[in-house]
Amino acid sequence: MTPGRRRDRAVYTRSHPALFALLTLTRRAATVRIGRTVLVHGTDPYRDALTRLPLDRAAAGTTGGIARDVSGGEGVLFDQAGADHRGARRALADALSAPGVERLRRLGREVLERRAAALATGGRVDVVDVAVELSGTVAAELLGLDLPPRRLAGAARAAAAAAARAHLPGPLASRNRHRARAAAGELLALIGDERAAMLAVAAVNTTVAALPRAVAWCADDGLWPQAADPATAAALAGELLRVLAPSPLLPRVAAADGTLAGRPVRAGDRLILVTRHAARAHDRDPDAVAAVPAATAQLVFGAGPHACPGARLARAQLVDALAAFAPYRPVVSRARVDRRSALPGWGFLEVSACG
């Protein structure tokens, strides 16, 4: 196992050790049924579940159900279907089109280059804090909000973390639900619109999870030359997103009977779609020269009508972040896993320039 992969595993093993062990033990089978829950590990059944099987998009405990809790409303893309959903996607299309992303990218580069420059004078940089500032800046611009970036990102992170905890069973469930409602209320009060609140949550939490993990992997496995080279930078970013699988599990509920990998699925079954395994994140290291097929790598952004509309922005931001850090060849000096965040990631990842 490479040093990059070894360090990165800690974001799972220190936050959800039992779940990580269960998924690792069962991953050789394309699907595994445990009562009314089906674990979906295989690449094809993962894609089939998102594109062929009717899903109950608003069921409790699914991404759609959680998105409603986080944003304090309904009609927030993840939970929608049919014409309403298509209309909501069209409303986003311009902002996240190629020219829209280029506009957002300019703002993002300013943040990244300014923050990475501290490495030139021997300073240390917390890459999680950089990702917070970057994601808050870009989300504010995307949503047309005049808000301090850290305030926006902080509220989006708090709402997502509280919502994720509220869906865990246990003695603190009722307290956690109360806290989740309060955090969602704060986010909504700040942003003023449910769909915008959900977009901020989607954009901020994925960026804050993915970017520091990618920087750590480059630092540990000596990938900075590939990040600095325009000929390999985009392929490297795509491969890193694949192995990081920032949303490693997609919880869904089947809305009708069907089959996955030849096994029956019944309406109401809970599906745990394991993005990490579908995208071969667990057994194929990132390789900018011999990348896995794009159709497989793309699965980290989902598939079908709900596939992530922010994928182009996410890829561009990662290319820019790695290019900003690459000249300093940083190494990781200190890191701590965030055990409470909605997505696996670092709570703190400090880097300093090499040598």
Ligand code: HEM
């Ligand atoms: C590394 C970054 C990101 C990853 C890994 C990621 C991953 C995903 C995944 C797995 C889904 C669910 C797809 C499905 O159900 O098939 C999704 C949906 C979504 N993402 Fe992302 N995402 C990222 C960044 C972003 C960004 C930057 C934005 C906004 C600017 C964004 C906005 C959304 C929205 C609005 C949806 C819901 C789409 C729908 O239900 O129609 N994401 N994302």
